[in-house]
Amino acid sequence: ADEDLGAAAARELVEETGLCAHDPTAPAAGNGAHLEQLATYGDPGRDPRMRVVSVAHLALAPDLPAPRAGGDANSARWASVGDLLGPGGGFVREDEQTAPLAFDHARILEDGVERARSKIEYSSLATAFCPPEFTVGELRRVYEAVWGVVLDPRNFHRKVTGTPGFLVPSGGTTTRQGGRPAQLFRAGAATVLNPPMLRPEV
CATH class of the missing domain: 3.90.79.10 (Nucleoside Triphosphate Pyrophosphohydrolase)
Structure with a gap:
């Protein structure tokens, strides 16, 4: 009470x-x-x-x-x-x-x-589910798991790296996913995404 x-x-x-x-x-x-x-x-x-x-x-x-x-x-x-x-x-x-x-x-x-x-469409919440430094591929898997869809890797990379303040390059690379070294990022200062990361229609 x-x-x-x-x-x-x-x-x-x-x-x-x-x-x-x-x-x-x-x-x-x-x-x-x-x-x-x-x-x-x-x-x-x-x-x-x-x-x-x-x-x-x-x-x-x-x-x-x-x-x-x-x-x-x-x-x-x-x-x-x-x-x-x-x-x-x-x-x-x-x-x-x-x-x-x-x-x-x-x-x-x-x-x-x-x-x-819907929350990960307009906020940077998805980055909280990644390590402190992460690849765009690791971030994409968070979106895919929450949205229940498969996203086009190139399209996704272009959107997240082109959204001001969303991701900041850390200066490093990693091969933890296998294949060629992938660039590492950190979450940027943006908490609201503009434009939003809209879900693909299923």
């Missing part, structure tokens, strides 16, 4: 999974996963047991620790969005049977995935 929604979401997330996150609206954000309010879900029939209003939050993090259940969760594990939302999808129970997500949770998850996909 005496807790801000963002603070409550961050507290619940760490209690139930062990993932530390910060509310970007808090005065001292600190380190950890990025946490933001996604949407409020209040359809009167969303839970047949009683009237329930849920304020969903989206957490984005490049590294997920092994989850540890706590509080009122008797188990916790990370699951692939593809497994949860794909054809015949759902979560795998302890008896190894697949069960659908409860109530309107598939819709909430779909909304969260869409928010993450």
Whole structure:
């Protein structure tokens, strides 16, 4: 009753999974996963047991620790969005049977995935999922994983290196991907991409 929604979401997330996150609206954000309010879900029939209003939050993090259940969760594990939302999808129970997500949770998850996909169109968030110095190919794989598409390497290279302030050459090269040495970059100062990196239509 005496807790801000963002603070409550961050507290619940760490209690139930062990993932530390910060509310970007808090005065001292600190380190950890990025946490933001996604949407409020209040359809009167969303839970047949009683009237329930849920304020969903989206957490984005490049590294997920092994989850540890706590509080009122008797188990916790990370699951692939593809497994949860794909054809015949759902979560795998302890008896190894697949069960659908409860109530309107598939819709909430779909909304969260869409928010993450649109967020990397207009922000530099994707660079947080790369090492401190990365190749354009490594960055492209982040976009491909989030968007669920295969991108043309040359087109992508032209767009990201041509967006002012997005990438800064580090001066080095690497062969960690095999083949010829690839140029290394760091994230630039831009946090908003203009023009945005628009998703290809599927």
